[in-house]
Amino acid sequence: MNWLTEPLSYGFMRTGLLAAVLVSISCAAVGTHVVARRMSFLGDALAHTMLPGIVIAFLLGASLLGGALVAAVITVLLIALITRGGRVQEDAAIGVAFTGMFAIGVMLLSTTNSFRDFTHILFGNILGVGDGDLVVLGIITGVVLLLLLLFRREFELTAVDPQHALAIGLRPDRVRMGLLLLLAPTIVAGIQAVGVLLTTGLLIVPAAGAFLVTRRFRTTMLVAVLIGVGASLAGVLISYHAGVSTGATIALCACIGFAACLGIAALRGTTATTSPKEATE
Secondary structure (H helix, E strand, O other), X not given: OHHHHHHHOOHHHHHHHHHHHHHHHHHHHHHHHHHHOOXXXXXXXXXXXXXXXXXXXXXXXXXXXXXXXXXXXHHHHXXXXXXXXXXXXXXXXXXXHHHHHHHHHHHHHHOXXXXXXXXXXXXXXXXXXXXXXXXXXXXXXXXXXXXXXXXXXXXXXXXXXXXXXXXXXXXXXXXXXXXXXXXXXXXXXXXXXXXXXXXXXXXXXXXXXXXXXXXOHHHHHHHHHHHHHHHHHHHHHHXXXXXXXXXXXXXXXXXXXXXXXXXXXXXXXXXXXXXXXXXXX
């Protein structure tokens, strides 16, 4: 019990644990939609394309997370612009935007002559979260969950049957754009916990594991949240006692959760239900 209670005697640990829970909830909830639509590469790419926004914000003395959010929105709009007209496939557009934005970020980063100022952005710093950051993370989580609930029908229907959604008056392209814009602040929240390089650990891995052991979409999202929260709590506590990177430990714990789901699926003889139609039936 002392192993569990000792870290909680410190205020920064309690704040960090709460922040980790909020981040894992928002990332897992949105990540379920991302995995169902087979947009995992986009989530990873979007996290990396935030780098130029972060560096520019640092050079201007502005909020680093604010710069990351602006860069993410620009990336989403850039992908939409490149794919407009159907001349370029979305996966190619993602690759182009990812390469260009990340390259700009690295170039700008090289002008600062110091990578130390960006280590908490690249690898996360959940134990450095302050009360103000906690409020922001709470707002992001609340807004993300509210929008997913309000537009649940639109998100699920356009993923399952875009043609039927179009026939009843929905615009699948606009719904997809809405999901991408919702993904941006979610990744910004993830960066606070595990950094740019490991955000996929909270966004994709829990959802990928949940699809292995569940069949219904709502259940899948709940299991993904539980995996993400469990990985975050375990990661924070283990990193405290082991003296290692918190972000990396959280991401590794998420991978262990995925491995456990993979083992359960193997014992059951089932396969992943990452098809939106299967997951929402």
